[in-house]
Amino acid sequence: MTINRQWIFASRPQGMVGPANFEYRETPLNDAPLQTGDVLVRNKTFSLIPAQRTWMNADSAYFPPIPIGAAVSAPATGEVVQSANPRFPVGTRVSGLTRWEDYSLIKADRLTISPLPADIDLLDALSVFGGNALTAYLGLLKIGEPKPGDTVVVSGAAGSTGSMAVQIARIVGCKAIGIAGGPAKCRHAVEDLGFAAAIDYKAEPVAERLAELTGEHGVDVYFDNVGGQILDDVLAHLAFGARVVICGAISQYESSGTWRGPANYWQLLVKRARMEGFLVLDFAKKFPAARAEMLKWLADGSLVPSGEVVDGSLEDFPAVLRRIFDGANIGKLILRI
Amino acid sequence: MTINRQWIFASRPQGMVGPANFEYRETPLNDAPLQTGDVLVRNKTFSLIPAQRTWMNADSAYFPPIPIGAAVSAPATGEVVQSANPRFPVGTRVSGLTRWEDYSLIKADRLTISPLPADIDLLDALSVFGGNALTAYLGLLKIGEPKPGDTVVVSGAAGSTGSMAVQIARIVGCKAIGIAGGPAKCRHAVEDLGFAAAIDYKAEPVAERLAELTGEHGVDVYFDNVGGQILDDVLAHLAFGARVVICGAISQYESSGTWRGPANYWQLLVKRARMEGFLVLDFAKKFPAARAEMLKWLADGSLVPSGEVVDGSLEDFPAVLRRIFDGANIGKLILRI
Numbered sequence: 001m002t003i004n005r006q007w008i009f010a011s012r013p014q015g016m017v018g019p020a021n022f023e024y025r026e027t028p029l030n031d032a033p034l035q036t037g038d039v040l041v042r043n044k045t046f047s048l049i050p051a052q053r054t055w056m057n058a059d060s061a062y063f064p065p066i067p068i069g070a071a072v073s074a075p076a077t078g079e080v081v082q083s084a085n086p087r088f089p090v091g092t093r094v095s096g097l098t099r100w101e102d103y104s105l106i107k108a109d110r111l112t113i114s115p116l117p118a119d120i121d122l123l124d125a126l127s128v129f130g131g132n133a134l135t136a137y138l139g140l141l142k143i144g145e146p147k148p149g150d151t152v153v154v155s156g157a158a159g160s161t162g163s164m165a166v167q168i169a170r171i172v173g174c175k176a177i178g179i180a181g182g183p184a185k186c187r188h189a190v191e192d193l194g195f196a197a198a199i200d201y202k203a204e205p206v207a208e209r210l211a212e213l214t215g216e217h218g219v220d221v222y223f224d225n226v227g228g229q230i231l232d233d234v235l236a237h238l239a240f241g242a243r244v245v246i247c248g249a250i251s252q253y254e255s256s257g258t259w260r261g262p263a264n265y266w267q268l269l270v271k272r273a274r275m276e277g278f279l280v281l282d283f284a285k286k287f288p289a290a291r292a293e294m295l296k297w298l299a300d301g302s303l304v305p306s307g308e309v310v311d312g313s314l315e316d317f318p319a320v321l322r323r324i325f326d327g328a329n330i331g332k333l334i335l336r337i
Numbered sequence: 338m339t340i341n342r343q344w345i346f347a348s349r350p351q352g353m354v355g356p357a358n359f360e361y362r363e364t365p366l367n368d369a370p371l372q373t374g375d376v377l378v379r380n381k382t383f384s385l386i387p388a389q390r391t392w393m394n395a396d397s398a399y400f401p402p403i404p405i406g407a408a409v410s411a412p413a414t415g416e417v418v419q420s421a422n423p424r425f426p427v428g429t430r431v432s433g434l435t436r437w438e439d440y441s442l443i444k445a446d447r448l449t450i451s452p453l454p455a456d457i458d459l460l461d462a463l464s465v466f467g468g469n470a471l472t473a474y475l476g477l478l479k480i481g482e483p484k485p486g487d488t489v490v491v492s493g494a495a496g497s498t499g500s501m502a503v504q505i506a507r508i509v510g511c512k513a514i515g516i517a518g519g520p521a522k523c524r525h526a527v528e529d530l531g532f533a534a535a536i537d538y539k540a541e542p543v544a545e546r547l548a549e550l551t552g553e554h555g556v557d558v559y560f561d562n563v564g565g566q567i568l569d570d571v572l573a574h575l576a577f578g579a580r581v582v583i584c585g586a587i588s589q590y591e592s593s594g595t596w597r598g599p600a601n602y603w604q605l606l607v608k609r610a611r612m613e614g615f616l617v618l619d620f621a622k623k624f625p626a627a628r629a630e631m632l633k634w635l636a637d638g639s640l641v642p643s644g645e646v647v648d649g650s651l652e653d654f655p656a657v658l659r660r661i662f663d664g665a666n667i668g669k670l671i672l673r674i
Contacts, residue, residue: 261598
């Protein structure tokens with residue numbers, strides 16, 4: 001009898017997410033034959049991402065709320081170990097959405113996984129090949145519409161999406177500035193990832209540094225992962241005709257009350273600018289071309305995957321997730337079990 | 338010797354604007370010959386508009402702050418009484434930006450007026466032919482991009498810009514809903530201006546009424562003149578792919594502290610929507626076509642000018658302006674002297 005170790009979503013967090021919201025459980029794996037179309041995946045690597053926090057809310061708005069009593073939804077890669085689906089023979093390596101558990105049964109009516117090309121390793125699949133990189137690529141290029149020479153600012157710039165967005169801005173010919181927390185992240189951003197500049201929001205006055213770095217011209221494209229005060233600071237330094245891409249708002253996810261709205265939204269009028277939200281899933285048809293271009297950049301060295309792989313066990317999930325919200329991680333945070 | 342009666346801008350309002358911010362003065366009109374290109378206009382009708390309040394701030398962002406000690410800038414119509422400019426012979430009727438005074442000297446290097454066609458009367462010039470109507474027309478159609486069948490919501494809907502925006506939405510085939518304050522304004526909006534519905538924000542819960550009126554689908558285009566709570570309420574009811582046009586924020590103009598930002602801006606992501614600001618002056622090339630179409634609608638009765646003409650004297654300015662911010666006026670507020 002095979003044991004499936006699982007982290008069950010036990011209660012919806014009010015404010016900060018923590019170990020009390022999860023329950024560790026060991027369940028015998030059901031050994032009945034799979035139903036037609038179903039696939040059983042042995043999970044190998046998991047991505048820990050800020051958006052998971054929003055999926056935990058009862059009113060999760062663009063993603064079905066994670067049900068209480070179910071294992072926690074997460075981006076992951078793994079290998080097919082049983083299959084009743086000819087598209088996924090046993091041994092197929094897959095990436096997509098599974099759950100915090102050793103084995104995830106993926107039902108035919110909601111196939112949240114796709115096969116991985118042979119030349120992609122399981123870690124790249126969660127970094128340059130994963131949802132965050134696609135989010136950075138498509139959000140920046142399709143919504144932000146940067147032109148060569150534009151000044152692009154990205155917040156959460158040391159995170160999984162942000163570190164990709166700033167590099168992509170650089171690659172397409174923009175002056176790419178990141179905002180991140182702490183000297184280690186900022187040094188990494190400039191030295192390893194090729195940012196034109198990094199602003200340490202924990203140590204520097206963001207508004208003043210933006211004014212210094214972007215001058216009279218201001219910010220042409222702002223890719224926002226954080227919301228809150230930093231969004232207001234950047235709105236105060238927009239260029240005429242600027243585009244503000246709303247990708248995330250990690251500074252607000254753990255607020256238990258009303259979110260803070262950007263008081264400087266009025267600058268959209270002053271600067272004839274727009275602020276626009278998007279979800280990467282709406283661009284699914286563009287995924288293959290986006291991946292192909294990012295793989296090319298990866299191969300020629302212009303795009304550097306930034307991340308941290310924690311080799312651990314399933315037991316570590318709640319503690320590793322916490323690192324995202326404490327701002328402890330640099331780049332993509334991956335748990336390999 | 339001719340006396341020029343003037344209202345001088347005496348102090349910048351902190352919060353509410355009132356009589357203390359202005360000083361009445363009678364000044365002899367300079368009878369020296371005009372310099373080349375200059376024009377002297379005898380003002381006849383004045384438009385009182387919310388934006389004037391923002392021009393009174395030292396940090397007025399998109400319009401030069403009205404200088405302390407100068408007569409107060411205002412949209413007006415009048416007649417040329419002296420001219421050193423061949424484009425404006427004596428007797429030419431003009432509309433544009435002059436000042437709260439009997440006679441405005443318009444300098445050649447900042448010709449803020451233009452000649453009026455012969456078939457436009459001076460009141461129409463400030464309503465359908467004026468800046469507010471152009472703002473409604475161009476902001477709604479060029480930024481809001483309504484499609485036939487869309488649900489369009491306009492706040493400040495009984496005001497000079499709003500009453501035009503809702504009617505234009507109706508004319509181009511949309512379900513046009515207005516938000517206004519008080520039963521008289523709402524009745525006028527539905528009975529006289531042909532709104533599909535009007536929400537009285539002073540007596541009704543806006544969020545609930547929006548939910549009733551727009552159902553599951555939500556709001557395709559929101560034309561915002563007010564900001565504050567109403568902006569948040571509408572953001573919570575956006576349709577997928579919605580467009581939010583930021584035109585004004587009268588609820589915030591008299592706030593002496595930080596403006597209130599829209600906490601529900603996050604809905605831009607959830608609904609893949611955009612929020613965009615604009616200034617009508619950026620569309621100057623489209624003014625003739627916009628005016629021509631509105632005059633056609635005026636002639637066929639589909640567009641109804643909504644407004645109130647106060648016959649008074651120059652002495653009445655501060656009190657009449659106050660009516661805008663007290664929500665007392667219906668439609669365009671015009672002072673005829």
